[in-house]
Amino acid sequence: MPYVKIELTREGVSREQKQTLISGITNLITEVLDKDPKLTHIVIQEIELDDWGYAGEQVSVLREKGITANKQQ
Amino acid sequence: MPYVKIELTREGVSREQKQTLISGITNLITEVLDKDPKLTHIVIQEIELDDWGYAGEQVSVLREKGITANKQQ
Amino acid sequence: MPYVKIELTREGVSREQKQTLISGITNLITEVLDKDPKLTHIVIQEIELDDWGYAGEQVSVLREKGITANKQQ
Amino acid sequence: MPYVKIELTREGVSREQKQTLISGITNLITEVLDKDPKLTHIVIQEIELDDWGYAGEQVSVLREKGITANKQQ
Amino acid sequence: MPYVKIELTREGVSREQKQTLISGITNLITEVLDKDPKLTHIVIQEIELDDWGYAGEQVSVLREKGITANKQQ
Amino acid sequence: MPYVKIELTREGVSREQKQTLISGITNLITEVLDKDPKLTHIVIQEIELDDWGYAGEQVSVLREKGITANKQQ
Numbered sequence A, B, C, D, E, F: 001m002p003y004v005k006i007e008l009t010r011e012g013v014s015r016e017q018k019q020t021l022i023s024g025i026t027n028l029i030t031e032v033l034d035k036d037p038k039l040t041h042i043v044i045q046e047i048e049l050d051d052w053g054y055a056g057e058q059v060s061v062l063r064e065k066g067i068t069a070n071k072q073q
Helices: A015-033 A059-064 B015-033 B059-064 C015-033 C059-064 D015-033 D059-064 E015-033 E059-064 F015-033 F059-064
Strands: A003-009 A041-047 A052-054 B003-009 B041-047 B052-054 C003-009 C041-047 C052-054 D003-009 D041-047 D052-054 E003-009 E041-047 E052-054 F003-009 F041-047 F052-054
Touching (some): A015 A041, A015 B052, A041 D041, A052 D015, B015 B041, B052 B059, C003 C015, C015 C041, C015 E052, C041 E041, C041 F041, C052 C059, D003 D015, D015 F015, E052 E059, F052 F059
Parallel strands (some): A003 A041, B003 B041, D003 D041, E003 E041, F003 F041
Antiparallel strands (some): A003 E003, B041 D052, C041 E052, E041 F052
16 A cells, blocks of 8 residues: 655656656556555655755755756766 | 645545535544544645556546546446 | 545544544545545554644643643533 | 655745745754754645635635634734 | 655565665656755655555455455466 | 644654754744744654665665764864
8 A cells, every 4th residue: 555745846847757757666666565556646746946945945046046956967 | 633634636626525525524533533623624635637646657647548536336 | 536644643542443534534535526435545643742733832741731632512 | 854844825925934934944953953954855835725624614714704824912 | 856755554564675665766766857866855654554544444454354455466 | 724744864853852843833933924823733753764765775774874964064
């Protein structure tokens, strides 16, 4: 009986990216825990940049300063 | 001190249906647990169909295939 | 696709009371929203009294002062 | 590793008020728990008044009756 | 800025299985969304079987009846 | 109507520290948003170190490697 909630800043995640997350996490849980996928629910919630705080600052402010969350090369 | 969160796919739930859920659940908790209703908060969150995954697929895709969540007759 | 989370202070809720909450809320959602009960998951989480704050005070402190959450007669 | 979620009724909270909450809570956690602010994430979620139930009623209904959540003088 | 919460029934998930979930989901999010893994937090919460309701019944009752959540062969 | 959830790794947070967080956050919300503290609920949830993943690793593993979440001097 798994339930998964994913909270993300709203920064242009596409429908296809959401589907990839949903199928990938469901497959991982099915394999690792041997859970029936019909008992696995995944909810994605996108959060406005004014509504996410990191290190004491709104992400919208961090983005205005040019600070991103991208994977560093 | 109860707090209840209800997450639902966004599929046309009316204001009256929400009120029925809120009053029904508050009454149930008041009766079963003898809790003061003034200490009972209920939050409903509707989730877009692209953002809910079930059995590894977006609910929007399931609905396009004609698969509903309705009670089976 | 409903998911319901119930957070309660840990104050002696019995297995039977939990079952009554689970069946009552599932029935209410099934009736009001016409949802298949097999798509309805309900999670109960009991919270220690030191870990719940109300009006700026720990519930454990409120209980020591004789303040309860019981329905007022 | 703190994560904080704040759920509020959507009643005109400004960007500046959100920033004050984010910086104030991050500072408090940093001081009280000695946590690195770069490990502290805070998410604010505003809830429509039809979607928040208090004492068995939608907040939208309470507001129509003139009942507010303001601090009492 | 992703935060992921995984709720599971408490049925013997090992430390290694948890690590596999954490690394697998973090890698998936890093690849699909190009997010810095240092901004990705994942929280696993195991739920007692009396505290999870499915289709109106406690999972503990379903397990006593021999109904499992295992992937069907 | 604010509800706040604080998730923390379980690393020896004392009852007094929890009370300081609860009163501090309630006061902040009362001041910034002019909310009645009797409508403000705060829930603290401590998470085992095996159950929190950061940057793809369990916090228990990070701690074994000597990596802490303490504020850097």
